[in-house]
Amino acid sequence: MATVIGEELTIEGELTSDEEISVLGTVRGSLSSSDAVQILQGAVIEADVSGASLSVAGQVIGNVTAQDRVDLQAGGRLVGDVRSARLTIADGASFKGNVDMDV
């Protein structure tokens, strides 16, 4: 069963999972999953994020690690280092940080 963090939900602490996570709300601390992680539009993540794959349409402040790929979508904002074999940055996305594809 997928995990959904609704737009009005705030988690302060450590979130770990083995399933897909969709975030519309706020997470402060750390966020990790062995499955896909979706940071949807309107989400605010002040945490280090790790997942099998990661798509960012919201705002992320923190370092990001993905086993497969990171997709920074239009409107998405990422401030932090990216560590992933594949990275796409869509037109209209904002990004500040280092990229390490040498995984």
Add this chain to the structure above:
Amino acid sequence: MSSESVIGSSTHIRGNVSGAGSLEIYGRVEGDVTMTGSVVVGEGAIVQGNIRAEQLSVAGTVAGDLTADGALQLEPGARVVGDLVGESIGIAEGALVRGFVRTSGESPLKKPAAAAAPAARPAAAPLARPAAAPLARPVVAPVARPVAAAPPPRPVAVVPAPRPVVVAPPAVEEPEEDFVEEVIAPAPKPVAAKPAEPVRRAAPPPPVAPALKKPLKAKKKTSRDK
């Protein structure tokens, strides 16, 4: 979907969860959950922390207090160790609860607390009341004090307490003097006698121990010196 949140069965949150809208928990949360909407703790979920919500339904395991502004429902299979507070509380057959259960509204906890406070006051009050008692409370005061209030103050305030009590009876009517003398008079004497003896007995022992050690050395020295 926007205000609906789900914490899946393989998701583990260590920290506090708060917000609005509905939240369904099927995974594990170590921390407090505070929602203005409804919270469902599904079967298989484990929450170690307090949960507060408007509507609260529990079918999983919770180690913490449950507080619902509205309805609080425990489904079959729920396991709760903690206090339950809700405007209305339902506990289904098969639910396990260990804790205090209270429907909110007028708090019954405040009444025992208010009743406990007066009970503590009489213990301290007799010290001040005996002086005023002969003037206004000759009837009620002597009857009530020896039963509940009199015993505690005596050991605490050894000297001052008995005296005002003894002074009070002369002003009281004759039949009450008998009761006062019978009940109160014998009590102070043994109390006064008992503390006096232990004090005398208690005082000597300390010198005994050092007296045995020192004199042995001292006597030898003194005998040699002499």
